[in-house]
Amino acid sequence: MMMKPEKTLREDRETRLSVIELCKKGHSLFKQGKYMEAGIAFRKAVELEATNPYALTGLGDVSRKLHDFDRACESYRAVLAHEPNNVFALRGLGDSYRGVQRYEEAIEVWMRYLNYRPNDIFVVTRIADSKKRLGFFDESEVYYKKALEIDPEDRYALLGLADLYHKTGRSDLAIYYYDKVLEHETGFVHVLTMVGNLYRHKKEFEKAKDYYLRVLNVDPDNPYALFGMGDVCRWLRDYHGAIQSWERILTKHEGTINMLSRLGDAYRNVGDLESAETTYNNILRRGYDKYALLGLAKLRILQGDVPAARRCLDTILDREPADPRASIDQGELLTSQGEGEAAADLYRQALRRPNLTSELARILEDRLEALGAGS
Numbered sequence: 001m002m003m004k005p006e007k008t009l010r011e012d013r014e015t016r017l018s019v020i021e022l023c024k025k026g027h028s029l030f031k032q033g034k035y036m037e038a039g040i041a042f043r044k045a046v047e048l049e050a051t052n053p054y055a056l057t058g059l060g061d062v063s064r065k066l067h068d069f070d071r072a073c074e075s076y077r078a079v080l081a082h083e084p085n086n087v088f089a090l091r092g093l094g095d096s097y098r099g100v101q102r103y104e105e106a107i108e109v110w111m112r113y114l115n116y117r118p119n120d121i122f123v124v125t126r127i128a129d130s131k132k133r134l135g136f137f138d139e140s141e142v143y144y145k146k147a148l149e150i151d152p153e154d155r156y157a158l159l160g161l162a163d164l165y166h167k168t169g170r171s172d173l174a175i176y177y178y179d180k181v182l183e184h185e186t187g188f189v190h191v192l193t194m195v196g197n198l199y200r201h202k203k204e205f206e207k208a209k210d211y212y213l214r215v216l217n218v219d220p221d222n223p224y225a226l227f228g229m230g231d232v233c234r235w236l237r238d239y240h241g242a243i244q245s246w247e248r249i250l251t252k253h254e255g256t257i258n259m260l261s262r263l264g265d266a267y268r269n270v271g272d273l274e275s276a277e278t279t280y281n282n283i284l285r286r287g288y289d290k291y292a293l294l295g296l297a298k299l300r301i302l303q304g305d306v307p308a309a310r311r312c313l314d315t316i317l318d319r320e321p322a323d324p325r326a327s328i329d330q331g332e333l334l335t336s337q338g339e340g341e342a343a344a345d346l347y348r349q350a351l352r353r354p355n356l357t358s359e360l361a362r363i364l365e366d367r368l369e370a371l372g373a374g375s
Contacts, residue, residue: 019045023054030058035065053079057088064092069099087116091123103130121150125157132164140164155181159191171198187218189225196228205232223249227259230266239266257283261291268299290316290326297330306334306342313346317353331367344371 026041039062045055060075073096079089090113097106107130110123117123128143141164147157162177178195182188196211209232215225226245233241246263249255255263264279276299283292297312309330316326327350334343347364350356 019049019052019055022048023052023058026055026058026062030061030065035062038062039066051078051082053083053086053089057086057092060089060092060096064096064099067099069096072096072099085112085116087113090116091120094123094126098126098130103134106130119150121147121154121157124150125154125160128157128160128164132160132167137164137168153180153184155185162191166194166198171202174198186214189215189219189222193222193224193228196225200228200232200235203235205235208232221248221252223253227256230259231262234262234266237269239269242266243270257286257289257292261289261295264292264295268295268302273299273302288315288319290320294326294329297326298333301330301333301337301339306339309334310346317350328363328367335371340371344368347371 022041022045026038026045029035029038029041039059042055042059042062045052046059049055056075056079060072060079063069063072063075073093076089076093076096079086080093083089090109094106094109094113097103097109107127110127113123114120114127124143124147128140128147131137131140131143141161144157144161144164147154148161151157158177158181162174162181165171165174165177175195175198178191178198181191182195185191192211192215196208196215199205199208199211209229212225212229212232215222216229219225226249230242230245230249233239233245243263243266246255246259246266249259260279260283264276264283267273267276267279276295280292280296280299283289284296293312293316297309300306300309300312313326313330320326327346331343331346334340334346347368351361351364
């Protein structure tokens with residue numbers, strides 16, 4: 001066996017020492033967030049020793065932080081070509097695949113990683129997140145619960161599981177796990193708002209109000225909580241409360257069409273017809289909107305201007321001839337205002353429209369019969 005010359009051995013030692021120093025420098029710069037400078041140090045180390053796992057992993061970490069995921073993958077794969085079980089490269093490669101939404105490949109790499117570090121809660125949670133993105137909800141649930149076995153209070157696992165239940169329509173379980181997060185982070189505005197929304201959709205309005213109030217105690221102008229609070233007040237027929245919440249949104253935001261339409265309805269319901277009309281017209285200046293026209297039609301009936309109400313309804317029916325609400329709701333409102341004949345005439349006109357569905361025709365005929373009028 002031939003021995004290397006002393007000079008060559010000395011050069012190899014010097015090279016290794018240089019690589020070690022460059023890697024130390026790179027790691028130090030990386031921890032300081034100086035990713036470009038760290039990358040330069042790691043690249044110099046790779047130039048000196050092309051297969052050095054520390055330099056290549058460091059270079060992969062830098063590329064990943066800079067969102068250059070393809071280059072990060074190259075570096076990690078170069079490590080794994082020589083060290084298939086290198087846990088740092090396995091974890092980094094999985095994270096890089098996730099960065100380019102290659103979730104199936106990410107999961108495969110992370111599963112290899114868990115063979116060596118089965119209790120890494122961050123990786124277990126990332127597998128759960130990725131399976132959820134791929135629509136494998138049952139498998140995702142298993143991994144979130146595995147993460148919670150490692151740490152029952154881990155925020156990311158609790159949030160991920162809550163979101164999974166939220167997405168799959170299991171509201172009670174979603175609320176349970178969101179509340180678990182809130183036990184430790186009471187001012188978590190995003191979660192408080194979501195729980196409020198879940199209770200609102202369940203029509204448990206008093207509970208919804210409690211969560212929206214908790215948001216507004218932390219962030220008084222939060223538009224999502226203000227919208228939710230206004231909608232709860234609307235359902236509870238507290239129209240003044242709804243107006244107060246939604247007007248606060250408008251001090252800083254334009255407001256959605258949906259919210260503005262409901263605001264117009266709330267103004268109408270408290271008798272502020274001028275504000276209601278202004279709100280509906282502001283919506284209609286942006287373009288056609290069925291709900292603003294419905295609200296304006298109801299307003300015109302309250303003002304005793306039935307022909308104007310019909311013009312609003314005709315606009316809706318021209319756009320949406322199969323929609324029953326325009327005729328039926330307004331007919332009922334006319335009837336409640338003592339305008340039974342006008343309601344009957346409205347139903348007859350609707351029955352003569354083309355493209356009328358059999359279901360709508362039956363409903364209109366039932367309304368006419370209830371009024372004692374024939375078609």
